[in-house]
Amino acid sequence: MTQLALVIDLNVCVGCHACVTNCKEWNTSGEAGPMVDQNPYGKDPTGTFFNRVQTFEVGEFPNTETVHFPKSCLHCEDPPCVPVCPTGASYKRKEDGIVLVDYEKCIGCKYCSWACPYGARELDEQQKVMKKCTLCVDRIYDTTMTEEERRPACVRACPTSARLFGDIHDPHSSVSRAIRYAHGYQLMPEWGTNPANHYLPRRKTKLRIREDELERADNPLKIDSQLPKPGKAEPSLDDVTSW
Amino acid sequence: MHPAFSVVFLTTLIGAGQGLFLALFTVESYAAFGLLPAQSSDFYALGSVIAVILLVLGLFASFFHLGRPERAWRSATQWRTSWLSREVIVLPAFMGMTFLYGVAHWTGFNPVIATLPSGAPINLTAVLGVIGTVLAFALYVCTGMIYACLRFLREWHTPLTVINYTLLGSASGFSLAAALAVTEAPGVMPFLTGWALIITVLGLISRSASLIRNARLKPKSSLQTAIGIKHPKIVQKTMGMMGGAFNTREFFHGQTRTMLRSIKWLFLLTTFVIPLGLLSVGLSAGTGSPGGLLALAFVVQYFGLLAERWFFFAQANHPQNLYYQSVA
Amino acid sequence: MTQKPAQPVQEVKNTTCYMCACRCGIRVHLRDGEIRFIDGNPDHPLNQGVICAKGSSGIMKQYSPARLTKPLRRKAGAARGAGEFEAISWEDAFSVLAERLGKIRATDPKKFALFTGRDQMQALTGMFARQFGTPNYAAHGGFCSVNMAAGMIYTIGGSFWEFGGPDLDRAKLFVMIGTAEDHHSNPLKMALGKFKRDGGRFVSINPVRSGYSAIADEWVPIRPGTDGAFLLAVIHEIIAKGLYDREFLVQYSNAGELVNTDEASDEFGMFLRTEVPEEETCYDPQDKLWWDRKTNKPVLTHAEGADPFLLGEFKMRDGTPVKPSFQLLHERVKDYTPEWAEGVTGVPAATIRRLAYEMGVTARDQRIELPIAWTDTWGKEHDTVIGNPVAFHAMRGLAAHSNGFHSIRALAILMSLLGTIDRPGGFRHKVPFPRPIPPCARPPNHPNAVQPNKPLDGMALGWPADPDDLFVDADGGPVRIDKGFSWEYPLSVHGLMHNVITNAWRGDPYKIDTLLIFMANMAWNSTMNAVEVRKMLNDKDENGDYKIPFIVVADAFQSEMTAFADLILPDTTYLERHDVMSLLDRPISEFDGPVDSVRIPVVPPTGECKPFQEVLIELGARLKLPAFVTKEGARKYRDYPDFIINYETEPGSGIGFLAGWRGKGGEKSLRGEPNPNQWEMYAKNNCVFHYELPKSYQYMRNWNQGYLEWSQRNRITRYAEPILINIYSEVLMRFRQAAQGKGFSRKPPAHLAKRVATFFDPLPFYYDTLEAQQTDKHKYPLAAITQRPMAMYHSWDSQNAWLRQIHAHNLLYVNTQTARVAGIEDNDWIWVESQWGKVKCMAKHSEAVEPGTVWTWNAIGKAAGAWGLAPDANESQQGFLLNHLISEELPACERGNNLRVSNSDPVTGQAAWYDVRVRIYKVGAGETAVTSPQFEPLKPYPGQPERKSVWNYFAGGKK
Numbered sequence A: 001m002t003q004l005a006l007v008i009d010l011n012v013c014v015g016c017h018a019c020v021t022n023c024k025e026w027n028t029s030g031e032a033g034p035m036v037d038q039n040p041y042g043k044d045p046t047g048t049f050f051n052r053v054q055t056f057e058v059g060e061f062p063n064t065e066t067v068h069f070p071k072s073c074l075h076c077e078d079p080p081c082v083p084v085c086p087t088g089a090s091y092k093r094k095e096d097g098i099v100l101v102d103y104e105k106c107i108g109c110k111y112c113s114w115a116c117p118y119g120a121r122e123l124d125e126q127q128k129v130m131k132k133c134t135l136c137v138d139r140i141y142d143t144t145m146t147e148e149e150r151r152p153a154c155v156r157a158c159p160t161s162a163r164l165f166g167d168i169h170d171p172h173s174s175v176s177r178a179i180r181y182a183h184g185y186q187l188m189p190e191w192g193t194n195p196a197n198h199y200l201p202r203r204k205t206k207l208r209i210r211e212d213e214l215e216r217a218d219n220p221l222k223i224d225s226q227l228p229k230p231g232k233a234e235p236s237l238d239d240v241t242s243w
Numbered sequence B: 001m002h003p004a005f006s007v008v009f010l011t012t013l014i015g016a017g018q019g020l021f022l023a024l025f026t027v028e029s030y031a032a033f034g035l036l037p038a039q040s041s042d043f044y045a046l047g048s049v050i051a052v053i054l055l056v057l058g059l060f061a062s063f064f065h066l067g068r069p070e071r072a073w074r075s076a077t078q079w080r081t082s083w084l085s086r087e088v089i090v091l092p093a094f095m096g097m098t099f100l101y102g103v104a105h106w107t108g109f110n111p112v113i114a115t116l117p118s119g120a121p122i123n124l125t126a127v128l129g130v131i132g133t134v135l136a137f138a139l140y141v142c143t144g145m146i147y148a149c150l151r152f153l154r155e156w157h158t159p160l161t162v163i164n165y166t167l168l169g170s171a172s173g174f175s176l177a178a179a180l181a182v183t184e185a186p187g188v189m190p191f192l193t194g195w196a197l198i199i200t201v202l203g204l205i206s207r208s209a210s211l212i213r214n215a216r217l218k219p220k221s222s223l224q225t226a227i228g229i230k231h232p233k234i235v236q237k238t239m240g241m242m243g244g245a246f247n248t249r250e251f252f253h254g255q256t257r258t259m260l261r262s263i264k265w266l267f268l269l270t271t272f273v274i275p276l277g278l279l280s281v282g283l284s285a286g287t288g289s290p291g292g293l294l295a296l297a298f299v300v301q302y303f304g305l306l307a308e309r310w311f312f313f314a315q316a317n318h319p320q321n322l323y324y325q326s327v328a
Numbered sequence C: 001m002t003q004k005p006a007q008p009v010q011e012v013k014n015t016t017c018y019m020c021a022c023r024c025g026i027r028v029h030l031r032d033g034e035i036r037f038i039d040g041n042p043d044h045p046l047n048q049g050v051i052c053a054k055g056s057s058g059i060m061k062q063y064s065p066a067r068l069t070k071p072l073r074r075k076a077g078a079a080r081g082a083g084e085f086e087a088i089s090w091e092d093a094f095s096v097l098a099e100r101l102g103k104i105r106a107t108d109p110k111k112f113a114l115f116t117g118r119d120q121m122q123a124l125t126g127m128f129a130r131q132f133g134t135p136n137y138a139a140h141g142g143f144c145s146v147n148m149a150a151g152m153i154y155t156i157g158g159s160f161w162e163f164g165g166p167d168l169d170r171a172k173l174f175v176m177i178g179t180a181e182d183h184h185s186n187p188l189k190m191a192l193g194k195f196k197r198d199g200g201r202f203v204s205i206n207p208v209r210s211g212y213s214a215i216a217d218e219w220v221p222i223r224p225g226t227d228g229a230f231l232l233a234v235i236h237e238i239i240a241k242g243l244y245d246r247e248f249l250v251q252y253s254n255a256g257e258l259v260n261t262d263e264a265s266d267e268f269g270m271f272l273r274t275e276v277p278e279e280e281t282c283y284d285p286q287d288k289l290w291w292d293r294k295t296n297k298p299v300l301t302h303a304e305g306a307d308p309f310l311l312g313e314f315k316m317r318d319g320t321p322v323k324p325s326f327q328l329l330h331e332r333v334k335d336y337t338p339e340w341a342e343g344v345t346g347v348p349a350a351t352i353r354r355l356a357y358e359m360g361v362t363a364r365d366q367r368i369e370l371p372i373a374w375t376d377t378w379g380k381e382h383d384t385v386i387g388n389p390v391a392f393h394a395m396r397g398l399a400a401h402s403n404g405f406h407s408i409r410a411l412a413i414l415m416s417l418l419g420t421i422d423r424p425g426g427f428r429h430k431v432p433f434p435r436p437i438p439p440c441a442r443p444p445n446h447p448n449a450v451q452p453n454k455p456l457d458g459m460a461l462g463w464p465a466d467p468d469d470l471f472v473d474a475d476g477g478p479v480r481i482d483k484g485f486s487w488e489y490p491l492s493v494h495g496l497m498h499n500v501i502t503n504a505w506r507g508d509p510y511k512i513d514t515l516l517i518f519m520a521n522m523a524w525n526s527t528m529n530a531v532e533v534r535k536m537l538n539d540k541d542e543n544g545d546y547k548i549p550f551i552v553v554a555d556a557f558q559s560e561m562t563a564f565a566d567l568i569l570p571d572t573t574y575l576e577r578h579d580v581m582s583l584l585d586r587p588i589s590e591f592d593g594p595v596d597s598v599r600i601p602v603v604p605p606t607g608e609c610k611p612f613q614e615v616l617i618e619l620g621a622r623l624k625l626p627a628f629v630t631k632e633g634a635r636k637y638r639d640y641p642d643f644i645i646n647y648e649t650e651p652g653s654g655i656g657f658l659a660g661w662r663g664k665g666g667e668k669s670l671r672g673e674p675n676p677n678q679w680e681m682y683a684k685n686n687c688v689f690h691y692e693l694p695k696s697y698q699y700m701r702n703w704n705q706g707y708l709e710w711s712q713r714n715r716i717t718r719y720a721e722p723i724l725i726n727i728y729s730e731v732l733m734r735f736r737q738a739a740q741g742k743g744f745s746r747k748p749p750a751h752l753a754k755r756v757a758t759f760f761d762p763l764p765f766y767y768d769t770l771e772a773q774q775t776d777k778h779k780y781p782l783a784a785i786t787q788r789p790m791a792m793y794h795s796w797d798s799q800n801a802w803l804r805q806i807h808a809h810n811l812l813y814v815n816t817q818t819a820r821v822a823g824i825e826d827n828d829w830i831w832v833e834s835q836w837g838k839v840k841c842m843a844k845h846s847e848a849v850e851p852g853t854v855w856t857w858n859a860i861g862k863a864a865g866a867w868g869l870a871p872d873a874n875e876s877q878q879g880f881l882l883n884h885l886i887s888e889e890l891p892a893c894e895r896g897n898n899l900r901v902s903n904s905d906p907v908t909g910q911a912a913w914y915d916v917r918v919r920i921y922k923v924g925a926g927e928t929a930v931t932s933p934q935f936e937p938l939k940p941y942p943g944q945p946e947r948k949s950v951w952n953y954f955a956g957g958k959k
């Protein structure tokens, strides 16, 4: 069984928001759109987005880590948002595990959003239906697109390649490998939602300089500290005393 | 959570409606066994009308909660998994049953449907009443479970939620019935007042239990589990949008802690303490007690329940809020 | 018969993004002519398919309510800044302009000043100004990062910024200094992602940990303005431990060249020279000396078999004491110990030392050798290219300080000591760099260069090599309105745009008539001292005439600056016009060769918008500027695309704005006759021309004979001589010499002699920033800086419905401890006060900022009503501009005299944005929770699109 998902590498995410606005751009004119913006030019502009990037500070100065944290629907394998939906508008696809909302059925009761611990769903205040990340279903199966394009918009946009996309049930997929090798983890494991999206933690490259590495045979100072020998004719003690 | 007034009204109105129905049918059952004097059908009919009105108002309020009310019918389809869907089915069924119950009493069309082995006849109203009672309880369970089933809303995820919905709804229904009885069925007024007192006390006990429980809850989720970083000190700096979003509007009550605390005391006072006082006065005054007193008890209690429901929602701390803490 | 609705028409058009100066290739997907999606072009060498937050929000720029759609004239009687305009026709606009400019040109061309902001068409604007005959032309460079350009180009012949960068493909250690975003936005992110994934070690030196620094393996919080001290201490350690690349220094820098150390001599501080047979067209004769270790005698540098002493002191036969420049560097850094630097920078000495070792040891022990044969300029063949995989990148954190030039020189020298210049894993140039040191273009050096009805004799901007190249009059006074190339800022190679308005207002050095501002928001975020500058723009003399008589603004949006215009020329957006990113300006070259690119319109212009390029070509023709008209005086170019195809720098030169598909049939590259189908060929090729150099020309280009000759053949450079790294800068010494009254060149006016002598030190040195020197640091204990947000470009994007949801307003980030001590809680309203002004804003606690620093996002705050925003929008009510706290002028160094100089680096005139010192305190009880200062809200101009209250964007084929 396939479970498509995003794997987000916090080790390289610089918090640029490319994934945020590219998602908006693709989806507002796509199958999941339009995505409303209210007060777009006034006080407290607000709108529907499927993906947000947040920033956290971990630790205390000077040992601070700044963590950029993108979050969209995690396409949980046991999605609590689905069974609670009274209309069946929220559903998880058998064939690829994508959790979707059928806008035609949704009554905008918001109940599914209450059932999502991750705050991944947003009610579109204009259309009054629940919206969320679709994993770009209208891209990934679109055969009029090239292979390269048949990936989620946010994944293609991401300049640092912090977003990987693939089938986490296929042990050979790049996402599965990344999860295994880089210790990918799930958010809020305590709720047993089993999110399909995974996160890869920060990894640190350290350099250890050993004492002996500083001293080396080819140290140029061995050359440069040899100063010129004085000319033989220059004055010396020999000129003034014979002991 | 952000208490939506539609839901506050929905749950309190139908709760009272259900309670009222239960009160009516309790009287009828007692009367059937001769434990209480028989009452005029007007009492039942009027009571049912009021119950139906409450239910309709509740239903009406609920539509304000829906983004797409025109499609509300769709919400009946997922009864297998969704308590909300179940509620959507049970509510109209119960409404219908209450309506029929009222009609039967009002028209006096109350044929004997069956006879018990003991020879006691089972009337139509009794059958409707029993079904209605089952539905009323089912509806309490559905409503309660809508909230109780959400496991990460830990303030709600407890049997106490269902018990509270049942007891508080019933209490307000019985209070209302008692007030009604002052003019329509003075004979059962003390009986109903007594039950209203008892249920209100039970409600106080169970609601206090949930308050105590919730006060002791330790959140299971933390920023650490939310973003998967194990460090004692994590602070959110930006939540990714500055003008707010659905996530900042739907899941925050937006009030100060003091406000929250005052509402708590307010609802304890108005749902329980004052009504208990008024009901006791009413009870001790016996049949001669002024109708206004019990009506006041109901009004105060209903008002209290609005506050109680507001608090119920506001107190629930959704784990998603961990992700939405800082504007910058 | 009812017809089925037609399928929406889908199209994809290639062009180049301009949501920032990075210039990624994009594909614009259209549905029924509306923009459905903009994605990165996978076939573009720069961004290879990725795109950023801004680029993805291009649709919202297209439909912004801030768009100007009609030429506008200030209403008679309305005050400047009030923003009251009436629409006029283009014909009216052109005739007003042509008449006015024609008169100026016929009398005194310098009374016309053209200054441009973050545009990418300096090739055209610069040419227009020169043809007009005014010296008063510059672009944003002076207030941007000229220190970075000058400091490095005067040292290694190339720079970061748009001229070169770190080779993260092969680097093992990457040290990023003072960079938040930079121009190479996407490529740098791509490279960082890959670098980290490959296990490279990333160190960030920055007072703030955000953005890129967030993913650094180590964050080194440094006090602003002190990097020079840090870098000099690192150099100290590198030399002390012998971690420098000796061979590299000997061969490729002037480290071994002998400097005259006879203080009594007129030649003191200059290199010793010997007679060499003069070569034809020689720029920098290789006539300097080494002291050979083998023969213990002075020899010509690079003499066969010679090996110079790098340390020591010697006496020439005539008794002149000399030292190799490396010895002088060694002496210079002697006292710059890590312990000393700790006190200045706040970075522990042990950390400085460790980082120095990491750099040195990585450079030495992880050496890369690529099997690429090449020949150096001395004729020596090399079988391999060697690399020391330590890469640096630095930007405005170094540049935007008044001591930036020397800090950057220190950095370039450190990079050179490590042997990382144009080598794999280190720093790599991008064509047209490296250039000779300094590059050959000189500014005019005499007021006579400005003549009525004549083009300027020389280019308005250039690279002075000695005091005789300064653009000053007989008294040593400036000729340019911004005082560029004067004794105040001799190496102001990008001009000083940030002083134009103040100088013009004051009439110092003279009054001007018309100021044309293109794509710069000089009444707001690109001006210092915005409150006062706004007054100057509206100030009148005793006759009731404006002190700056006529202001023209060419802009696409209702910016704060447009409000002060007498005439507004509405420009198109990047999706509506032709543009070229030319090798004559700052192209998007890659390490492996030159790249230039174009924009081709994907949607028609909105309203009456007209590309500014067309405006210049029209004006050029009306004013009969030689380059724009035929001999007979008739208009030469139909339009801008026609100009691009047919213009050649000189008749028959074969050099035009575009380097790709030249020659009649597009068969030639770089040089060749005009090709009538050039645009089509760019269009077919992703709007980009990428010329890949042979591998052997891709490295060591300062000294790579093959490359230099290739570059000479293609007229990218005139000279093919080695470009030796200037560890010791004789150019700087020449200015110092003049200031000391020595030598034959011009001498500075007395009041500037000390300043020049101090700051024109041939070796880098550390000094406290000029503003800090003049500030009571007890009163103003904090340094205040800004950073680029990745999702916003300067002031442009507040009109963008999507981007402004991410940054609706800005807060001042304060270290939590610092804030607590000041009694400031998270989100409290505070005053931030410098000695020049104060602003009210909100504070945000942060653990990711050095305790002596406060910072905020740049240019998020807006004036009420500007940018098509509602007057109560967050940008103007909660957002704030730090610029109000920064002065554009400082008392000149010598106290006592009344002189004021620009708040800039004394060498380059680089605006010292990040020098300002502040204090912070909670607002008083009862003070409103609204930003201060506030300005009268602007009303929309005629022709601005309606401001939507709900946007439900769905492109074409409506749902």
Ligand SMILES: Nc1nc2c(c(=O)[nH]1)N[C@H]1C(S)=C(S)[C@@H](COP(=O)(O)OP(=O)(O)OC[C@H]3O[C@@H](n4cnc5c(=O)[nH]c(N)nc54)[C@H](O)[C@@H]3O)O[C@H]1N2
Binding pocket: C116, C117, C118, C140, C143, C144, C145, C518, C519, C520, C521, C522, C525, C526, C527, C554, C555, C556, C557, C558, C559, C560, C561, C571, C572, C573, C574, C612, C786, C787, C793, C794, C795, C796, C858, C882, C883, C913
């Ligand atoms: N405090 C502080 N101030 C700073 C800086 C800082 O770091 N801190 N940074 C400085 C630096 S490095 C720079 S480069 C400057 C940048 O400052 P500016 O060059 O002034 O940049 P902006 O204000 O963003 O944009 C200038 C104008 O370009 C217009 N524009 C956008 N697109 C188009 C177009 O297609 N055509 C035309 N004609 N106009 C267009 C915008 O509407 C805007 O009015 O700011 C400087 N100011």
Ligand SMILES: Nc1nc2c(c(=O)[nH]1)N[C@H]1C(S)=C(S)[C@@H](COP(=O)(O)OP(=O)(O)OC[C@H]3O[C@@H](n4cnc5c(=O)[nH]c(N)nc54)[C@H](O)[C@@H]3O)O[C@H]1N2
Binding pocket: C020, C021, C118, C144, C145, C177, C178, C179, C180, C181, C182, C183, C185, C205, C206, C207, C208, C222, C223, C224, C225, C226, C227, C395, C396, C397, C398, C401, C785, C786, C787, C788, C789, C790, C791, C792, C793, C794, C855, C858, C914
């Ligand atoms: N998204 C986006 N990209 C842009 C721009 C934009 O507005 N938005 N602007 C473009 C322009 S015009 C320019 S010039 C470039 C500028 O590119 P950058 O130079 O990267 O931009 P700044 O935001 O000025 O970054 C300065 C960095 O230096 C740090 N800093 C400040 N003072 C010091 C110091 O004394 N020492 C050290 N070590 N660090 C210090 C600041 O914390 C900040 O991180 O970006 C370009 N790219």
Ligand code: SF4
Binding pocket: A072, A073, A074, A075, A076, A079, A080, A081, A082, A099, A115, A116, A117, A118, A119, A120, A121, A132, A193, A195
């Ligand atoms: S993240 Fe939330 S919305 Fe998405 S599947 Fe999981 S529970 Fe449902």
Ligand code: SF4
Binding pocket: A084, A085, A086, A087, A088, A089, A090, A101, A105, A106, A107, A108, A109, A110, A111, A112, A113, A129, A130
């Ligand atoms: S909002 Fe829509 S999707 Fe969510 S539970 Fe209600 S009907 Fe289902």
Ligand code: SF4
Binding pocket: A022, A023, A024, A026, A027, A050, A051, A072, A132, A133, A134, A135, A136, A152, A153, A154, A155
């Ligand atoms: S997968 Fe598609 S819908 Fe989901 S966040 Fe990425 S771009 Fe948005």
Ligand code: SF4
Binding pocket: A008, A012, A013, A014, A015, A016, A017, A018, A019, A020, A053, A068, A070, A157, A158, A159, A160, A161, A162, A163
């Ligand atoms: S696009 Fe990539 S790097 Fe940028 S915020 Fe999103 S995940 Fe992070």
Ligand code: SF4
Binding pocket: C017, C018, C019, C020, C021, C022, C023, C024, C047, C050, C051, C052, C053, C054, C055, C056, C185, C186
């Ligand atoms: S980095 Fe600049 S040019 Fe590239 S996509 Fe982003 S805004 Fe456009």
Ligand SMILES: [Mo]
Binding pocket: C140, C143, C144, C145
């Ligand atoms: Mo800049």
